[in-house]
Amino acid sequence: MGEKQHLEACLRNIKTYRNQVKAMVKKGAGLRAEGARERVKWDDSDTAFNSRILTGVISNMNHKDPKAFLIDAKALFKRRIQNVLRKDAAVKVNTTFGGEFEMVKGDRVLNEYKYFTTSNSPIYRDTNLDKWFDEKVIKPIMNKLEEFQERDSGWALKRIVNLGVNINKFTSQLGSSYIELPPQIKRKEACINIKNDDNACFAWAVTSALYPIHKNSDRVSSLLNCSQIKRYSFSNDLQANSKFRNSK
Numbered sequence: 001m002g003e004k005q006h007l008e009a010c011l012r013n014i015k016t017y018r019n020q021v022k023a024m025v026k027k028g029a030g031l032r033a034e035g036a037r038e039r040v041k042w043d044d045s046d047t048a049f050n051s052r053i054l055t056g057v058i059s060n061m062n063h064k065d066p067k068a069f070l071i072d073a074k075a076l077f078k079r080r081i082q083n084v085l086r087k088d089a090a091v092k093v094n095t096t097f098g099g100e101f102e103m104v105k106g107d108r109v110l111n112e113y114k115y116f117t118t119s120n121s122p123i124y125r126d127t128n129l130d131k132w133f134d135e136k137v138i139k140p141i142m143n144k145l146e147e148f149q150e151r152d153s154g155w156a157l158k159r160i161v162n163l164g165v166n167i168n169k170f171t172s173q174l175g176s177s178y179i180e181l182p183p184q185i186k187r188k189e190a191c192i193n194i195k196n197d198d199n200a201c202f203a204w205a206v207t208s209a210l211y212p213i214h215k216n217s218d219r220v221s222s223l224l225n226c227s228q229i230k231r232y233s234f235s236n237d238l239q240a241n242s243k244f245r246n247s248k
Helices: 003-028 066-084 129-150 201-210 226-232
Strands: 040-045 052-060 090-105 108-117 121-124 156-169
Touching: 003 040, 003 052, 003 090, 003 108, 003 156, 040 066, 052 066, 066 090, 066 129, 066 156, 090 129, 108 129, 121 129, 129 156
Parallel strands: none
Antiparallel strands: 040 052, 052 156, 090 108, 090 121, 090 156
């Protein structure tokens, strides 16, 4: 873990301890309630990275099982992502699971914090957040925890601390104007590359597929004119256009 990541982990842990102390005070005062809000808590956190839109920490208040903690954390995660996506069309997100591990070494008991980070993966406005969280967060973290504890490391999870959530800026790849094909692809004569001089290369490509031309198929003049093609309202943002992104 780098210096910046270590600093962020320390800040997350401080927020978690603060939440746990508050919960203990409420419990001692007889203010006891049940529900996900009492089992997990979200806090915004400071970040050391300029590319971040938001850094948050989901603190564990009383979970013993990591999967149950992550399932509760999903609801808080979804609400924050949905709020961010009202402004940004797409973001990239990664998470860091933090836990306290214990190892018995001779007559000593060692305690140490360990962190498990997931890959940085994009989220769009049409992304299924439940499925994304299950595949990009719960599954990889549970696999990493299992592998770490079973590879003769001697460490065992003693306490779940928190889940850090890093929401990063993301600009998806845009369609643009004509670019010459590489020679090895061009020689195969299996790809139609429209020679357009605007920013609608994706629209021209789709049009060439919908209306095949057998002669001079790479010329814009052989296809529909601009007034006709614009009525399709094809987005140059390949990731934002779910109709074509999800097609087989």
